[in-house]
Amino acid sequence: MIYNDLRLQEYSVLIYRILLAHIAYVFLRLLFVIFNNDIVQVSDLENFLSLSILGLRFDSSAIAYSNLFFIFFSVLPLSFLRFKKHQFFSTLLYFISNSIFLILNFIDFAYYRFNLNRMMGNFLESISKENNKLKLIFHFLFQYLNLVVLFFLFLFIWIGLYKLIKVKEEKIENNKIYYLSSIFGILISSALIVMMARGGDFRKSTRPITLIDAMDNLSKPVHSDVVLNTSFTIIRTWGKNSFKKSTRFNDFEVASQVKPIKNYNEREVIKKPNIVIFIIESMGREYWGELNKNKNIKNFKSFTPFLDSLSKHSLIFPNAFATSRKSIHAMPSVLAGVPSFEIAYTSSYYSRQKLESLVSISNALGYDTSFLHGAKNGSMGFQGFANTLGYDNYYGRDEFNNDEEYDGFWGIWDEPFLQFSKSILDYKNEPFLATIFTLSSHEPYIIPDKFKGMFDNGYLPIHKCVGYTDYSIRQFFKSIEKSSWFENTVFIFTSDHTNQSYYKYYQSTVNRFATPLIIYKKNSDFKGVDNRLASHLDIYPTVAELIGYKKPFRSWGRSLFSGKNEPPFTINYFGGGAYLSMDENFICVYDGNKAIGFYNLSDLNLEENLIQNKNQNMLRLEKKTGLFLQDYFNRIINNKMYYNPK
Numbered sequence: 033m034i035y036n037d038l039r040l041q042e043y044s045v046l047i048y049r050i051l052l053a054h055i056a057y058v059f060l061r062l063l064f065v066i067f068n069n070d071i072v073q074v075s076d077l078e079n080f081l082s083l084s085i086l087g088l089r090f091d092s093s094a095i096a097y098s099n100l101f102f103i104f105f106s107v108l109p110l111s112f113l114r115f116k117k118h119q120f121f122s123t124l125l126y127f128i129s130n131s132i133f134l135i136l137n138f139i140d141f142a143y144y145r146f147n148l149n150r151m152m153g154n155f156l157e158s159i160s161k162e163n164n165k166l167k168l169i170f171h172f173l174f175q176y177l178n179l180v181v182l183f184f185l186f187l188f189i190w191i192g193l194y195k196l197i198k199v200k201e202e203k204i205e206n207n208k209i210y211y212l213s214s215i216f217g218i219l220i221s222s223a224l225i226v227m228m229a230r231g232g233d234f235r236k237s238t239r240p241i242t243l244i245d246a247m248d249n250l251s252k253p254v255h256s257d258v259v260l261n262t263s264f265t266i267i268r269t270w271g272k273n274s275f276k277k278s279t280r281f282n283d284f285e286v287a288s289q290v291k292p293i294k295n296y297n298e299r300e301v302i303k304k305p306n307i308v309i310f311i312i313e314s315m316g317r318e319y320w321g322e323l324n325k326n327k328n329i330k331n332f333k334s335f336t337p338f339l340d341s342l343s344k345h346s347l348i349f350p351n352a353f354a355t356s357r358k359s360i361h362a363m364p365s366v367l368a369g370v371p372s373f374e375i376a377y378t379s380s381y382y383s384r385q386k387l388e389s390l391v392s393i394s395n396a397l398g399y400d401t402s403f404l405h406g407a408k409n410g411s412m413g414f415q416g417f418a419n420t421l422g423y424d425n426y427y428g429r430d431e432f433n434n435d436e437e438y439d440g441f442w443g444i445w446d447e448p449f450l451q452f453s454k455s456i457l458d459y460k461n462e463p464f465l466a467t468i469f470t471l472s473s474h475e476p477y478i479i480p481d482k483f484k485g486m487f488d489n490g491y492l493p494i495h496k497c498v499g500y501t502d503y504s505i506r507q508f509f510k511s512i513e514k515s516s517w518f519e520n521t522v523f524i525f526t527s528d529h530t531n532q533s534y535y536k537y538y539q540s541t542v543n544r545f546a547t548p549l550i551i552y553k554k555n556s557d558f559k560g561v562d563n564r565l566a567s568h569l570d571i572y573p574t575v576a577e578l579i580g581y582k583k584p585f586r587s588w589g590r591s592l593f594s595g596k597n598e599p600p601f602t603i604n605y606f607g608g609g610a611y612l613s614m615d616e617n618f619i620c621v622y623d624g625n626k627a628i629g630f631y632n633l634s635d636l637n638l639e640e641n642l643i644q645n646k647n648q649n650m651l652r653l654e655k656k657t658g659l660f661l662q663d664y665f666n667r668i669i670n671n672k673m674y675y676n677p678k
Contacts, residue, residue, distance in 0.1 A: 153270030301580030
């Protein structure tokens, strides 16, 4: 029959299977919303359907890439493809390629609330440095057993629907018609694959869709993560380098507005202070009472009694922000003033170049510099980057050398490791710089058995861990009060990123990055509340001033002391190819080339876009964001991450 020779039955089955993949992606999007709607805030079914329609071209693109071999295998002019054993191979090809991305989407259901971005092509970075990968994987499977069961149910239903329509074995009667139809099928399939992969058309005036296109036609920028799917974001960013040179603005504009070279030489430092920087794992500003006194959060509850007491004698910044969502990305931000955007600096091609940082300037002034973290040495990439920064010493689980205090997942419990840190600092020659990175408030949110019931369980699994870490820091301070170095030490507290959120105020888009920041020194004038915007980027230049570094240095932040004449500015990677910047007037969402949204500082959830009513303040923020990004990328690419007077 000519019907068989034209291969219409085979083509119709192929179309059905590709449509089935599209339907699967709609349900994946629904599950993503169900698991994360407190963050992505899809209001109702109509809202979901409208976002799904916008997401269709991203689904099509992901399906085109992931099913490329299956589609071509299905249209090749090979008559034996109709036979059962070859259809079995076709089925395997279809489900192997789709199941890989199906698994990644399911993983993202759980980990989206930690990263607050869809997974990218560097998703293996976080676990690649761990020596207990298998244990972490099994822990994930056990902790999210509901997702594991749901995954297999989803796959079972997909396989069942796939089998509903099969390719029938039919004899070819006219080879000429068969092969002509096959050539036609190959050409049409190739065209459709290209169109799907590009996101919908062949026009020369358009480019293949990227992550930033998910921002189109959205009233809430956070909905871009609903429009996207994890398969697409991984495929589009796999092996990609987002670092690109720009000559859009001239050097004078960069120097005058971004001020990448700083020089704070007015403070007289008679005796160089020791510096201890605490980077507290997952410590969102939300958990810290003194930083929320004026936030008007109904029924607010603090989980940091000791840090609250310390804050009353400190200089605190209730409007500080992290620049990233991962621990390893916080290190360059806090220690070198280098934010991590779409592709993190630490995982880029440029991460091993000479880098000016608070470590390098401290070394130049004769400081003993140490990094302390209770995880296995090499874990999370910390030791490698610490070596890149030039720390004199690294102290981890290996140096602690007592696995009786091992938490079973990440490293040594905070309380014993901080006591170990005290013993290390007691033998240091002054002045010294020490960075202490805690770990016990990390997922899976457990505390030592002997402390169970001691801390408030609160409303979220992390709350008891925050209480334990706060207690650990209290014990650390109790133990160092009589140390000879204590009174001449400046303590800076921040976190690597935020984490689980209970209050709506902190579930807002902007407050995804709300981090604590306080500066404490016994019997000093570092006291009070500074409500200006601050960020991780400001820590490095602040330390530079505190230790009396008089030379010019490269920094994108500002000193929180002498930099008062510099207008506050924060920036981080929003997701979907966009950036989120703030100054003292407005919030800006920037797509890499232009602003696509302006919002009042009080509009933390980015609900009312003011872009149709641009004013001079908005235009200044837009330009500064562009200037910042140009200087950031150009300096990294041109190996100018340090001050060179020439």
